[in-house]
Amino acid sequence: MKFTVSHPSHIREGVTIKSIMWSKIVILLVLSLFSVVVFGLQALALVLVSVLAAVLTEAGIQKLTNQELTIKDGDAVLIGLIMALLLPPDIKLWIPVVGAFFAVALVKHGFGGLGSTLFNPAIAAWVFMKMSWGALTGSGSIPHIGEYTDLLVEFGAGRLAEVSSVVLIIGGLYLVYKKYIDWRIPLLYLSSTIIVAVILGEELSYVLTGMLFLGVFILAPDPTTSPITKNGRIIYGLLCGIMTVIYGYLTYNYVVAVLYTVFFANAVAPFIEKNTYPKPVNEVPA
Amino acid sequence: MTTEDVKKVKDKEVRKQVVIPLLQHTGTVCEPIVDKKTDVLIGQKIGEGDDEFSVPVHSSTAGTVVAIEERPHPICGSVPSVIIETNETNDTIEFKTSKNPSKEYIISALKDSGVVELNGYSLYNMLTSEKQINTVLISLSFSGDVSSNCAPENIASIIEGMNLLIKASDAQQGAFIIQKDDRQLISAIESGLSIEADIEIHTVEQDYSPSMANLLAYEITGMQIPNTCTPLDAGVLLSSASSALAVRKAVLEGIPQIKVNVTVTGAVHNPGVKNVRIGTSIKEVINSCGGYSGEPGKIIMNGIFSGTALSTDEVPVIKSTSHIIVQSSDEVLHDIPGPCIQCARCVDICPVNILPGRIASFADMGMHDECSKLHVNSCVECGLCVYVCPSSRHILQLIRYSKTVLQQLVEYEDESKSSGCLSCETPCLASTPFISNGGIL
Numbered sequence: 001m002k003f004t005v006s007h008p009s010h011i012r013e014g015v016t017i018k019s020i021m022w023s024k025i026v027i028l029l030v031l032s033l034f035s036v037v038v039f040g041l042q043a044l045a046l047v048l049v050s051v052l053a054a055v056l057t058e059a060g061i062q063k064l065t066n067q068e069l070t071i072k073d074g075d076a077v078l079i080g081l082i083m084a085l086l087l088p089p090d091i092k093l094w095i096p097v098v099g100a101f102f103a104v105a106l107v108k109h110g111f112g113g114l115g116s117t118l119f120n121p122a123i124a125a126w127v128f129m130k131m132s133w134g135a136l137t138g139s140g141s142i143p144h145i146g147e148y149t150d151l152l153v154e155f156g157a158g159r160l161a162e163v164s165s166v167v168l169i170i171g172g173l174y175l176v177y178k179k180y181i182d183w184r185i186p187l188l189y190l191s192s193t194i195i196v197a198v199i200l201g202e203e204l205s206y207v208l209t210g211m212l213f214l215g216v217f218i219l220a221p222d223p224t225t226s227p228i229t230k231n232g233r234i235i236y237g238l239l240c241g242i243m244t245v246i247y248g249y250l251t252y253n254y255v256v257a258v259l260y261t262v263f264f265a266n267a268v269a270p271f272i273e274k275n276t277y278p279k280p281v282n283e284v285p286a
Numbered sequence: 287m288t289t290e291d292v293k294k295v296k297d298k299e300v301r302k303q304v305v306i307p308l309l310q311h312t313g314t315v316c317e318p319i320v321d322k323k324t325d326v327l328i329g330q331k332i333g334e335g336d337d338e339f340s341v342p343v344h345s346s347t348a349g350t351v352v353a354i355e356e357r358p359h360p361i362c363g364s365v366p367s368v369i370i371e372t373n374e375t376n377d378t379i380e381f382k383t384s385k386n387p388s389k390e391y392i393i394s395a396l397k398d399s400g401v402v403e404l405n406g407y408s409l410y411n412m413l414t415s416e417k418q419i420n421t422v423l424i425s426l427s428f429s430g431d432v433s434s435n436c437a438p439e440n441i442a443s444i445i446e447g448m449n450l451l452i453k454a455s456d457a458q459q460g461a462f463i464i465q466k467d468d469r470q471l472i473s474a475i476e477s478g479l480s481i482e483a484d485i486e487i488h489t490v491e492q493d494y495s496p497s498m499a500n501l502l503a504y505e506i507t508g509m510q511i512p513n514t515c516t517p518l519d520a521g522v523l524l525s526s527a528s529s530a531l532a533v534r535k536a537v538l539e540g541i542p543q544i545k546v547n548v549t550v551t552g553a554v555h556n557p558g559v560k561n562v563r564i565g566t567s568i569k570e571v572i573n574s575c576g577g578y579s580g581e582p583g584k585i586i587m588n589g590i591f592s593g594t595a596l597s598t599d600e601v602p603v604i605k606s607t608s609h610i611i612v613q614s615s616d617e618v619l620h621d622i623p624g625p626c627i628q629c630a631r632c633v634d635i636c637p638v639n640i641l642p643g644r645i646a647s648f649a650d651m652g653m654h655d656e657c658s659k660l661h662v663n664s665c666v667e668c669g670l671c672v673y674v675c676p677s678s679r680h681i682l683q684l685i686r687y688s689k690t691v692l693q694q695l696v697e698y699e700d701e702s703k704s705s706g707c708l709s710c711e712t713p714c715l716a717s718t719p720f721i722s723n724g725g726i727l
Binding site: 003115228 | 590660669686
């Protein structure tokens, strides 16, 4: 009789990369649906083009370099989807194609593929597009949460992600509940943003936009680009919150503030991580 | 061949054998003190070591020694073992009973009984070491041990065993450690304890396997114990339900450790708890549970998170066996590891607060210096990081690899220092004695 021999553990919890990625994708698809309601078919075209470009770029790179195709793990879809949500609906459709290529080819695979990226590919691509075609990627409107119903659907949104905070909050809480993302970063990011904004006397109706919740629940806790140490994640969350308010306070634009903040926080995450290595409870004395 | 011959041959095959490894503890292999063709009785000593870490081995059956040779061992590859053919009688040696033993009597009784903890330490050595013992802890928090030994009828004996250990060690206090959810066991122990005795009940949140002894002692006493030390260094004698039962049997009834309770779960027809002679093959134990249901794929000894997967079911039950899990062939994991996405789920669940995934990635690249800086040697190998990994990475295997390489380096640099690891369920029995004061790792 033949028996399998392996190291422990002999069972798994059942959470896989696929399940994490696809649950995020489902949440963002619901958000996209809201944006289609608000912006019309323009938004649908943007999402489709962006996702398709990201997936095709990934497939092309993996074909060219003889790697196994990993479209199914959902990472390329997620990158394309997030990138679409950061753009205004009336954008010329060749821009997200270039952006998706930049995100997947340079920021993801250029740094070693899944798990090795320094920056969140979607945000890095957004920064790239913003730098290159600033006038074409700008939005005409800044969201303002004047009433509570604006949290559910905000018709004043300028970018796709801003249309609904409620979808992102519910989705984010689901991710935390399923332990697909860690609770530390969302909690500290959101609370420090609110506290600092109140201290500075900012109007929260301009701060608590859909983009902030996208940052709090999807962008900042992105596993690869956030620190792995527990204390590091606390510092990272605080840093995100404080930087967002500082940027927003100085530029009066809390939407762009979130994106530049997470981009900046990604850059310093390895530094935070290195300085917060934990001490084991049974440390061997030197 | 006449029918009589056939019957004889058949008889010979049917004759049950027990295979008793001469190594069931942390330390060196015992020397056999019986010869081939000697007749032995139940409880007769058949192996003894001459160094301080060895624990005697006893025959679990009456019969004749048919061979002394290397046989497969559940943990250590193959080990010299005494093979005894049973004669189906219950002839025993004379067991010395005692009603109210003194401290000296308990210790001397434990010396000859070969009682071993689940992690391979000899209780006699622990009691006679120079270290002052303040607290006796009996862990009822390892699920395999609890399911095997904490049946209601055993509770009184476990408490008796606790009292004997307290007496033998001159400890001021004792405590039972029970998992928080196990209300039934908590109330059973509570009602069994007499009021005047200074014995407490502590509850813990998780399942502590025997390899997590130091961590458990830390949880209760708050004293940090590195992996080079044992709970004994913090004045704690950490025992388990199975040893408490064995102690009581050895001291009050004079019976050495020749039987263990084993829980069999998983893909067998009648899962349950069996009282098994040491040396019985796992196959026989499983047959007594109605045999495999379906195609078996994996046999796991002692815990699904951190247990050892056995390469064959011909290996014997040893003193530290408490739980056998059979997985059917479709339950066996065949997932292919992907890249680490640095989700830090392993960091969040790690009970010793290290970075398992990062260490594994460094070990994968052969950067063992970095692993050492990230405290790879603090790992207690509970297996939880592998359990939660969304990428199915072989984290524990890589950590063990790194530990082995680092240990070899230390041995290469300074051969005079003995070093130990708490790697396996039972620490590597074949290596140098475990307890060391000057160990580097």
